[in-house]
Amino acid sequence: MPQEQIFDRIKKEVTENDVVLYMKGTKIFPQCGFSALVANILNMLGVDYVSVNVLEDDDIRQGIKDYSNWPTIPQLYIKGEFIGGCDIVKEMFESGELQEMLTDKGITLQVAS
Amino acid sequence: MAISSEEIIALIKIGIPDATVTITDMAGDGDHYRADIVSPSFAGKSRVQQHQMVYDALGSKMGSELHALSIKTSES
Numbered sequence: 643m644p645q646e647q648i649f650d651r652i653k654k655e656v657t658e659n660d661v662v663l664y665m666k667g668t669k670i671f672p673q674c675g676f677s678a679l680v681a682n683i684l685n686m687l688g689v690d691y692v693s694v695n696v697l698e699d700d701d702i703r704q705g706i707k708d709y710s711n712w713p714t715i716p717q718l719y720i721k722g723e724f725i726g727g728c729d730i731v732k733e734m735f736e737s738g739e740l741q742e743m744l745t746d747k748g749i750t751l752q753v754a755s
Numbered sequence: 756m757a758i759s760s761e762e763i764i765a766l767i768k769i770g771i772p773d774a775t776v777t778i779t780d781m782a783g784d785g786d787h788y789r790a791d792i793v794s795p796s797f798a799g800k801s802r803v804q805q806h807q808m809v810y811d812a813l814g815s816k817m818g819s820e821l822h823a824l825s826i827k828t829s830e831s
Contacts, residue, residue: 675823676823707818711807712803712806712807712810713810713817713818714817714818724803725803726802726803726806727806728825729806729825729826729827730802730803730806733802733827734802
């Protein structure tokens with residue numbers, strides 16, 4: 643699939659869904675420690691998100707890296723904006739910045755009380 | 756193929772000359788590192804932009820020989 647089509651598909655995915663996580667594996671069966679860490683953070687916060695398993699699609703696996711100019715997976719998108727990979731999401735979660743950003747953008751969190 | 760911490764430091768310093776780089780070998784297998792990078796040139800940049808500067812410095816190594824590199828950037 644030509645890059646333009648891949649970019650169009652990614653753009654559609656990240657704009658039509660509030661929160662999208664490009665990861666290795668799935669929310670329930672992550673297949674990489676870094677992907678698992680980000681997925682678990684989102685699961686813990688009770689965020690409703692779409693996960694895309696890049697292991698199932700080589701076009702997307704490379705395409706997403708070109709799209710964001712970011713060489714690794716996972717990649718988190720909120721309201722179409724690239725937020726970061728594992729390090730940044732973890733840092734933002736620990737500082738509370740991620741929770742703040744999600745609520746500011748109108749995304750509900752169901753943190754287990 | 757593993758990569759040495761010296762090589763990582765050298766690459767980062769070529770790309771970001773004023774950087775102070777500390778590498779921690781997380782697993783002893785030459786493949787899982789953590790890099791703490793301090794550089795005044797990060798000032799005014801978002802975390803994503805700062806990390807992209809580091810990835811640009813590492814060039815094609817990132818994602819090939821270097822699979823797992825945790826990055827922590829700060830201005831000072």
